[in-house]
Amino acid sequence: MVSKIETEEAFEACLENKSNFIIITDSSNPMKIHKADCPFIKPEYFQEKVMDNECKNGEYYCCTSLNEAIEYALNKLNKEDVDIEDLKCKECLGNDQKL
Numbered sequence: 001m002v003s004k005i006e007t008e009e010a011f012e013a014c015l016e017n018k019s020n021f022i023i024i025t026d027s028s029n030p031m032k033i034h035k036a037d038c039p040f041i042k043p044e045y046f047q048e049k050v051m052d053n054e055c056k057n058g059e060y061y062c063c064t065s066l067n068e069a070i071e072y073a074l075n076k077l078n079k080e081d082v083d084i085e086d087l088k089c090k091e092c093l094g095n096d097q098k099l
């Protein structure tokens, strides 16, 4: 299941399950998929992007599996132009990481 994260409560609930994945979209950066426990996932970033800026520059989505996250990201993008490896955060989903 993929759901848009619109409240701090939903954000915290998503992070609580370490097997979840988070998609972060950004108007000035490529879309990235992270594991819920990625060090790049920070409450202050969520607060700024979703709460303070009302998702004007990007959104957060909670996904229960990596495949769903990838599928969702590809559907939002032009599939032909996307390398799946580029969607994955290098820090938490790099090639040397076990999924």
Ligand SMILES: [Zn+2]
Binding pocket: 033, 034, 035, 038, 039, 040, 041, 089, 090, 091, 092, 093
């Ligand atoms: Zn990450």
